[in-house]
Amino acid sequence: MEEMAAWNAAQYLKFSEERTRPCRDLAARVALEQPRRIVDLGCGPGNSTAVVAARWPQARIAGLDSSPEMLAAARREHPEIRWEPGGIAAWADGGEPFDLVFSNAALQWLDDHAALFPKLFARVAPGGALAIQMPADYSAPQHRILREMAARPVHDWHCHAPEFYYDALAPAAARIDLWTTTYYHPMPDVEAIVEWYKGTGMRPYLEALEGPEERRRFIAEYCERLRPHFPAQPDGAVLFPFARLFVVAYRE
Numbered sequence: 678m679e680e681m682a683a684w685n686a687a688q689y690l691k692f693s694e695e696r697t698r699p700c701r702d703l704a705a706r707v708a709l710e711q712p713r714r715i716v717d718l719g720c721g722p723g724n725s726t727a728v729v730a731a732r733w734p735q736a737r738i739a740g741l742d743s744s745p746e747m748l749a750a751a752r753r754e755h756p757e758i759r760w761e762p763g764g765i766a767a768w769a770d771g772g773e774p775f776d777l778v779f780s781n782a783a784l785q786w787l788d789d790h791a792a793l794f795p796k797l798f799a800r801v802a803p804g805g806a807l808a809i810q811m812p813a814d815y816s817a818p819q820h821r822i823l824r825e826m827a828a829r830p831v832h833d834w835h836c837h838a839p840e841f842y843y844d845a846l847a848p849a850a851a852r853i854d855l856w857t858t859t860y861y862h863p864m865p866d867v868e869a870i871v872e873w874y875k876g877t878g879m880r881p882y883l884e885a886l887e888g889p890e891e892r893r894r895f896i897a898e899y900c901e902r903l904r905p906h907f908p909a910q911p912d913g914a915v916l917f918p919f920a921r922l923f924v925v926a927y928r929e
Contacts, residue, residue, distance in 0.1 A: 696782065703781060704808070708927070709733075709776065712733055713736055727755055738758055765783065778797055778806075780808070801926075805928055813857055818906040819874060819906075827882055859921075861916050862916070862919060870915065870917050871899060
């Protein structure tokens, strides 16, 4: 399983409120009263881990991420939380159990979810839960156009239908809660949508290009090809729909 590197925390946090809202919705839905040990997988700059810490202030919480820059940003903002370097795939291979295994918008960067999700659930302690949120708009114009523009295959992200995750977790789970939500983010223009994706989904495509000038041309073309799909509202704003998948699986 491959994971992405060289994240830019500042770029990612340009839309921190919009990126954190699904995390808040996921944490609010988890039906655990007092989990003692929690891990946030793919914690990034710590915005998701801070939500978890506010929801369960009595818990011992660790944030795990493979990006040194993201972890440095997390430590600066939240020195009271324990931050650990490491990849999610290696973490899933085994270790001590946690009452809550939490991950917000990270697992889409790993493949083979049929094997990964049962491994993650195996790290959940009795009476605990696995709580996951991932982007679920793989077929949306902004992703389809990126794939069409790519000169060669890149490391893309993975997300399946809700039924897939039910089947992967049902043999071991006592109860599974699945839902999808589409968030409509008002943006000032299409350029703002491009800025959003420069911090996440566009990264592997930009990294595959040769230099700054080629990247500038790619971004300019991408912006123009997006424009017809995101017409301006009467007040000039552009509505940016973003679908997300949520999974919460509980262990007896």
